Amino acid sequence: MPQAAQNPFDSLASLRGAVDLSGLRARAQAPQAPAGVPAGESGEQAAPGAYRADVTEANFQEVVELSVQVPVILALWAGYSPESQRVLGLVEEQVNRQDGAMVLGAVDVEGFPQIMQAMQISGVPAAVAVLKGQPVPLFQGPVEEDHLTALFAELLQLAQANGVTGRLGSAPGGTAETEQPLPPLHQEALDAIDAGDYAGAERAYRKALDEQPADADAKAGLAQVGLLQRLDGLNADDAQSLREQAAALPDDVDVQLSLADLDVSGGHVEDAFARIVAFIGGHFGPERETARVRLLELFEVVGIKDPRVAAARQALARVLF
Structure with a gap:
């Protein structure tokens, strides 16, 4: 069973956007990322899933805040690592199968190395779950689908034991609800x-x-x-x-x-x-x-x-x- 670890996110407190912003709670109920994230060795680009957000300095805390509702999976990948891209695709498939019971935050460590440093991770692929703002290490290194299935089942049990039992809303067909414009x-x-x-x-x-x-x-x-x-x-x-x-x-x-x-x-x-x-x-x-x-x-x-x-x-x- 995954165990909660000492919180590595404190060093991100000085990042711009490290505080949830007015209206972002509602806007983040069904996070999506822009298309164009590499999905595998073939170089094909995958459209983002209904429950995926690309994590940046600006939205890092916005994504982490969702962990009071559902487990947040922070999956680290890099363009120089085809294996990390393959694993990211597997993780995204697993998250989407949960139909809103968890959410994926994809972290491009080339673009945002400080997030990787704050999480005290030395290489990709790697993933850390977040429950109520607290990190739960999942894996570092290559991982296969059957292991991820078992790992996520354990994570959902841990989430239930800690009262994290929400579900993010989605529209029929698995697509995220349309974001309403802000005033x-x-x-x-x-x-x-x-x-x-x-x-x-x-x-x-x-x-x-x-x-x-x-x-x-x-x-x-x-x-x-x-x-x-x-x-x-x-x-x-x-x-x-x-x-x-x-x-x-x-x-x-x-x-x-x-x-x-x-x-x-x-x-x-x-x-x-x-x-x-x-x-x-x-x-x-x-x-x-x-x-x-x-x-x-x-x-x-x-x-x-x-x-x-x-x-x-x-x-x-x-x-x-």
Whole structure:
């Protein structure tokens, strides 16, 4: 049975797009990739399956976020490795057979070597599953169809044991549901984020809220852009330094909140929430309100319907009242 491993994704926290963006949850319900991914030694190109996404820096966390619903299979391949292309095709066939019970994230390690480095994998073909944001090593090296069948059966058992039992929607015939266009200001915000223009994205979301104060997606998007702005430029050395500062300065609200931001971006949502709740419980005055406001913003980032948010709300109420 596959076993969960230490999370290697923390070093990706500084990547642009390492935070789920407003509207992406809905847009990612049936991920697809552009055609043109090599499928085998013949050089033929395969059309993407209904449950496949090509993973990039920009959509990495978007794909990983799906792991709270279904297992995500991150399969690593390269143009210089025909074997990795063959294995990728086998993995995609296995994923599509599950009819939405899992999703494939295909990682071109030539185009995005930092993803491979963060996963601590030295060569292709290789694959890692993700359940609730946590990696589960699957294989590294050549693999055959019968072994994949058994491996994925075990993975689905592990997913069920951990409450990951969702299914991604698809239209009849196995094709993904048609993606609905985003409202113009939301699209403007996402385009600005793709361009690294976080101030422009903030303006677009604020304008959307001015027009529709009850726009929940715009509110969440504004919180998410705020997190992206605070994380912008952070690298692995900065992250380690920040953790050391947080340990040495437990009463410094700015340091504690910065580390909470980092933990949310790296998938350690419960740790981030617990850190802020503990700070609120042990402090009074303006820093307590600063921490409370940040916690509410991070609730929006994670998603107000997320069970981790519900649990943190209860914990917050206990320390406030």
